[in-house]
Amino acid sequence: MSNVVVDEAPGAARESRGAGRRRPKMSKRRRKEALFFWLFISPWLIGFVGFLLGPMIASVYISLTEWDSFTPPEWVGLDNYAKALTEDPIFWKALWNTFFYSAISVPLGLIIGVWLANLLNKRIRGRKLFRTFIYLPTLVPLVATAMVFKMVLAPSGPLNDMLGWFGIDGPEWLLSTTWIKPALVILSVWGAGGATVLLLSAMNGIPRELYEAAEIDGASPWRQFWSVTFPQITPVIFFNLIMGLIGAFQIFSQVYILAPGGNVGGPDNASQMVVTLLFQEAFSFYHFGYASAVAWLLFVVILLLTLIAFRTAGKWVFYETEVK
């Protein structure tokens, strides 16, 4: 049953299925069916044209102009792109910060996820309870999470109090240019439960015979993890890596909320991210042209990273043609 969905490559196998089910007798009937098809998908089609394709084309145009939306747009060619890449130091800083945040938070979240999933996959009592505790944070709306962390990370907040018990003089987390990014990473790692649960269900699906065989060959648990468990879960890791990277590059709400005193970029732009910069340029300064250019640059960066990830996937992601 389950294989039906899995094997079905989007768009390919379905046609033959449909054809086998009802062979068209009259072209008139087929025309009617086609008409209904377009009618049924019209909500998506209208949305696609009105909220996606149209705005995308508009976005390209706007990015080539200077426009505050009150006076007519002024054509400036590629100036906005040139400005971002050569003149605006904050753009590079934001890009670097976003790289830094993504490069640490995504792999760290995955490592913790794999580690926890592997522990939960053992023969333990209270698995359900542990799983719930680890998954619960992912259900908390980001705004609520950010509120708690903002309070926890206050200079005289609970975390520094706790560090104080051990004689550690805690940093001023959100006010410090060094510590605000690690603070954002900690916040993201709190949500590692999402990946954990997915990885756990992937581990559950690994055939037991593989472990039995490894056992007979005398492989240690450590060796079994790297030779059996890990290769089998690489597709899930890969999927989470891609989705995680795309999500991390679009980080916004946490940064906006955690930044002290309405200063969106954090102290000295230390937590300025690409999307917060874009937001500020567009909705605080009404630089719609420049902000649109930044949006396209972000798209290009995300696209490049995704392509690189897919390129390297062949080396480490293990696809079994038939997983039972």
Place this chain on the structure above:
Amino acid sequence: MAAVTPTTTPAHTAPNGRKKKDPGDHAQKRLSAFKASPATYAVLLVVSAIFFVPFVLMISISLASDLTSSQNAFTVIPSEFEWRNFTDVFTATGLPVGRFITNSVVIATLSAVGQVVSSSLVGYAFARLRAPGKNFMFILVLATMMIPAQITMIPQFLLFKELGWVNTYLPLIIPNFFTNAFNVFLVRQFVSRISGDLDEAAQMDGLGYFGVYRKIILPMMWPILTAIAIFTLTHAWGDFMGPLIYLNAENQMPLALGLQYMTSTSNAMQLPPWNLIMVGSIMLTLPMIVIYYLGQKYLYEMNLQGGSAGVK
């Protein structure tokens, strides 16, 4: 796209794998890979505790008195029980917190209705109806998943501004009535798994395409539609950026934005009323946990098909 297909495989086998596990536990006892040591428990306990600390803090601060709050002198374990914070939050902040909640409910509910209606129509068509150009359209649907929201954010804002929708709920609700690629994909996958015999028979009996959708397919779609409703509900409930862009008036704000407003209205010298903000955070969080708990099995259905959970 390639990533979507393979990941569904292990997730799919999971329920079987787990069911099989319990009776087969004896056979597994010998396998060293599954042997839990005291260290396993120690790590899980510590990690669970660390993951839970923010919740405890949220609760203990929500029960702290104003004095404790103004001095930032919280304890991790609750030492005070100011239950009146839970009623004070509606009156003492000077903000229409009651309205925040109603606004959130209205926006989230209508968004969910929009996604359910539109994605079921579109998904059905992609699963069942045949038309020239369908494959191309479906590839287009999948391709749109790759476009980051930031690209369309600015032109959409300018469009909605032109339409006079700024400072209304419309920009947050209406786009949901035009569905999104991921939900279309989910419904299509779900309907593809339903046998076509029934709608064929219904068609013989003279039911039209809309009749088949309405009378045959729609009643069978509810697990996936529940999942989509929950997903949309939680997303709209927690959305921060949308309301931040489109809503300026206090009495229009949803809770997620209102909370942020609560922290920023106090002047720089004064600490935000953390105890009341934590009450608000609990109000923002609790419905999501309840909804998740009630809808767990449908969400599981959705995770099976999307291959992703908790990826935000």
